[in-house]
Amino acid sequence: MSDLDRHDTIRAVHWRGDRLSLLDQRLLPFEERFVDCRSAAEVAQAIKDLVVRGAPAIGIAAAWGVVLAAQQDAATLDSAVRTLRASRPTAVNLMWALDRMLGLGSDVAALTAEAQAIQDEDLAANRHMGELGAALLAGGGVLTHCNTGSLATAGFGTALGVIRSGYAAGKISQVYAGETRPWLQGARLTMFELVRDGIPATLIADSAAAHLMRSGAVQWVIVGADRIAANGDTANKIGTYQLAISARHHGVKFMVVAPSSTVDMATADGAAIEIELRDTTELLSMAGKRTVVEGAQAWNPVFDVTPASLIDAIVTERGVIEHPDRHAMARLFTPGQH
Numbered sequence: 001m002s003d004l005d006r007h008d009t010i011r012a013v014h015w016r017g018d019r020l021s022l023l024d025q026r027l028l029p030f031e032e033r034f035v036d037c038r039s040a041a042e043v044a045q046a047i048k049d050l051v052v053r054g055a056p057a058i059g060i061a062a063a064w065g066v067v068l069a070a071q072q073d074a075a076t077l078d079s080a081v082r083t084l085r086a087s088r089p090t091a092v093n094l095m096w097a098l099d100r101m102l103g104l105g106s107d108v109a110a111l112t113a114e115a116q117a118i119q120d121e122d123l124a125a126n127r128h129m130g131e132l133g134a135a136l137l138a139g140g141g142v143l144t145h146c147n148t149g150s151l152a153t154a155g156f157g158t159a160l161g162v163i164r165s166g167y168a169a170g171k172i173s174q175v176y177a178g179e180t181r182p183w184l185q186g187a188r189l190t191m192f193e194l195v196r197d198g199i200p201a202t203l204i205a206d207s208a209a210a211h212l213m214r215s216g217a218v219q220w221v222i223v224g225a226d227r228i229a230a231n232g233d234t235a236n237k238i239g240t241y242q243l244a245i246s247a248r249h250h251g252v253k254f255m256v257v258a259p260s261s262t263v264d265m266a267t268a269d270g271a272a273i274e275i276e277l278r279d280t281t282e283l284l285s286m287a288g289k290r291t292v293v294e295g296a297q298a299w300n301p302v303f304d305v306t307p308a309s310l311i312d313a314i315v316t317e318r319g320v321i322e323h324p325d326r327h328a329m330a331r332l333f334t335p336g337q338h
């Protein structure tokens with residue numbers, strides 16, 4: 001097993017033939033427990049509750065949810081797909097995967113093969129993007145945000161896949177990970193993956209990012225995506241937009257890494273991307289303990305949109321788009337493709 005092969009040993013999504021086992025990411029890094037989903041409705045609830053999260057991973061989970069629906073009662077397939085589609089609004093991978101499954105009717109064998117293909121294609125795409133993104137690096141430190149690793153995908157990761165490949169190629173000397181409040185995907189999940197891989201990783205507070213960039217310790221900010229519009233505007237975890245502003249101000253390069261299942265050519269620009277608002281309790285408490293006075297209000301958008309003008313490169317498995325705009329996107333993706 002190559003050094004890189006070791007890195008996708010973490011699997012967030014396991015198809016068991018009659019149920020879908022999901023590594024419960026609400027409990028990581030201190031507890032590794034699986035939630036078994038035996039229906040599309042249970043998969044949809046797991047996506048909504050962030051048992052499984054990460055744009056590619058929720059698309060993969062939803063695809064297996066369609067298989068569960070077909071196994072149980074083909075007559076309920078359409079309503080099962082509607083329930084899955086409504087589970088989270090921003091990551092287009094969810095809609096993309098369901099559209100791929102819908103085209104196959106209710107044949108369980110065909111749906112099973114398609115769900116497996118979606119999962120296998122994602123892992124292959126991540127490894128290829130890892131190489132393409134690593135080729136852009138020239139040493140030094142990188143900063144990443146949220147979690148874009150094996151836990152958010154079929155394995156290896158998108159932005160974290162570039163970091164894995166870049167580190168293995170000697171092109172990264174230090175990885176900084178933002179904690180990513182309020183759900184702490186960076187602190188709880190990315191640090192878990194990097195420490196497990198033996199990659200030198202330093203956790204920073206989200207609010208320390210600009211100060212870190214000003215120090216000169218970071219040459220690239222490398223992030224994932226939940227939806228990339230036809231002009232290259234990119235929706236990603238809340239806090240990404242301000243990282244892009246800080247990066248441009250400090251002369252730090254900004255890379256978005258995402259498979260083509262994240263590209264939504266049917267959405268013209270970032271203004272049209274729906275931003276998920278989650279329960280304010282995620283902001284008003286930490287680890288289940290309230291941290292804010294009763295009666296306080298909160299606002300909890302969990303994604304934001306980075307304009308293409310602040311992105312130096314979008315890495316997909318179809319190729320790298322440098323200085324993205326609608327013309328550059330159209331060279332790799334069909335207008336209107338979703």
Ligand SMILES: CSC[C@H]1O[C@H](OP(=O)(O)O)[C@H](O)[C@@H]1O
Nearest residue numbers: 053054055146148152224236237
């Ligand atoms: C390769 S994961 C893409 C994306 O998904 C994460 O969001 P969430 O944890 O809420 O599902 C985050 O935005 C990642 O960058």
